[in-house]
Amino acid sequence: MTKLDILVFAAHPDDAELGCSGTIASHVARGHKVGIVDFTQGEMGTRGTPELRLQEADAAGKILQLSARENLGFKDVYFQNDEAHQLKLIEMIRKYKPEIVLANAVADRHPDHGKGSSLASTACFMSGLRKIETELDGVQQEAWRPKFVYHYIQNNYIEPDFVVDITPFWQTKIDSILAFQSQFYDPKSEEPVSFISDPDFLPFIEARAREFGHKILVKYGEGFTVERMIGMDNLFDLI
Template identity: 80%
Template structure:
C-alpha cells in the first residue's frame, strides 16, 4: 500500500519544489505515485518557523498531488551522513520501496544540500543490504534498493546529465513553490531578508528553467545528474 514509483529526498522543505517539482508533477500526471521525505524542518532558516514550514509543505503536497510526504526531523545544519541518520532514512526507503530516488544536488551553496545528497546516496545502497536490519512499527523490513538515484540541480549551476521537459507543468511548479510563502519575497513581511527572499530569486528560478528548457528546445526544463551511466536499447527513446 505504501509503495511509490518515485521518492524525492530533500534536506529542507521547499528543496524539492524549487529543484524538481515540475518533474514530480509531470510524472504524477502520467499516473506514477510520487512522495517526498524532508530530512529537516528547515528550522535554522532566516524566515518562518518549523510549524509554518510543516503547514507549507502540506499545502505544497496537495498542489502537487503527492501520494505521501513526511519529515524525519533531523537537525537543520547539524545532521550528518552517519550511521544513525542512514538507518532512519533506510527505514523510509524500505517503507516506500521506490524504483527511483531524486535527491539533493551533489554540491551547492547550502552545505546541507551536499550532505543530503551523500546521505541519500549511501542510504539507498545500504537499504539493499539484507544484513542491515530495520523495523517499522515493530515489523521487520525487507531489504530494498532503488534502481536509480538522480540528483536535481539547485542554486549552483551544475552541468546536467539529462533534462526533463516540464513545460506543461510550469504553473504547478510555481504554485508549489509559492506554497512556501514565508520564505519568498513579500514586501509586507517584517522578517529579516534572506538569500531566497530577495525579489530577484524567483525570477532566477524561472531563468534557470528556461535555460535548461532551451537546451532541449522546449520552454521549461529541470536538470539532473546521474550516479551511473543511463542505458537505452532504442535510440528513439531519446529526444
C-alpha cells in the same frame, strides 16, 4: 502501505519544490506515485518557523498531488551522513520501495544540500543489504534498493546529465514553490530579507528553467545528474 514509483529526498522543506517539482508533477500526471521525505524542518532558516514550514510543505504536497510526504525531524545544519541518519533513510526506502530516488544536488551553496545528497546515496545502497536490519511499527523490513538515484540541480550551476521537459507543468511548479509563503518575496513581510526572499530569486528560478529547457529545445526544463551511466534500448525514447 503505499509503494511509490519515485521517492524524493530533500534536506529542507521547499528543496524539492525548487529543484524538481515540475518533474514530480509531470510523473504524477502520468499516473506514477510520488512522495517526498524532508530531512529537517528548516528551523535554521532566516524566516518562518518549523511549525509554519510543515504547514507550507503540506500545502505544497497537495498542489503536487503527492502520495506521501514525511519529515524526519533531523537537526537543520547539524545532520550528518552517519549510521543513525542512514538507518532512518533506510526505513523510508524500505517502507516505500521506490524504483527511482531523486536527491539533493551533489554540491551546492548550502552545505546541507551536499550532505543530503551524500546521505541519500549512501542509504540507497545500504538499503539493499539484507544484513542491515530495520523495523517499522514493530515489523522487520525487507531489503530494497532503488534502481536509479538522480540528483536535482539547485542553486549552483551544474552541467546536467539529462533534462526533463516540464513546460506543461511550469505553473504547478510555481504554485508549489509559492505555497512556502514565509520563504519568498512578500512586500508586506516584516521578517529579515534572506537569500531566497530577495525579489530577484524567483526570476532566477525561471531563468534557470529556461536555460535547461533551451538545451533540449523546449521552454522549461529541470536538470539532473546521475550516479551511473544511463542506458536505453530505443533511441526514439529521446526528445
